[in-house]
Amino acid sequence: MRPTLLFFLFATLLFGSSLWSKTHLFILSGQSNMAGLNPAISFTPTVKKLLANDECIVVKSAQGGQPIRRWYKAWKPAKGDGPKADGALYDRLMTAVKKAVGDKKYDTVTFVWMQGERDAKERHGEVYEKSFAGLVNQLSADLGRDDLNFVIGRLSDCMNKNPGKSH
Secondary structure (H helix, E strand, O other): OOHHHHHHHHHHHHHOHHHOOOEEEEEEEEOHHHHOOOOOOOHHHHHHHHOOOOEEEEEEEEOOOOOHHHOOOOOOOOOOOOOOOOOHHHHHHHHHHHHHHOOOOOOEEEEEEEOOHHHHHOOOHHHHHHHHHHHHHHHHHHHOOOOOEEEEOOOOOOOOOOOOOOO
């Protein structure tokens, strides 16, 4: 047997596959449609199948009918002083993340976001892009990561079909 192959076999037996495996953190949050998602049925089995040699930590914290200001603490309306941001759902999300992760180190973080209809209904569409970018930056800073991946779910063009109701 060649020495290189012998070393590889020895290292595999000694250290197992964990030597090359990674840990991936998936954070799922948002409003109604995300709140209705049971990640154990579809999301988690799919990512675990795709990343079979890696550890996948999936955390979901979502609540129906909520505007982005419940997550993004520095949210500001385009005009006026109200309503105010409170960040309470973000705090709840981060508590769930910390509990799930514990002292584990993770190689990647992916933020899956499904939210926006409430902001459209409240006519805050013009500040939504800036608010979402702020939320991603807030999460990146709190996790100490500058390489956050994100996925934005979209179901429909909320309110775009009603004249005078477009956001």
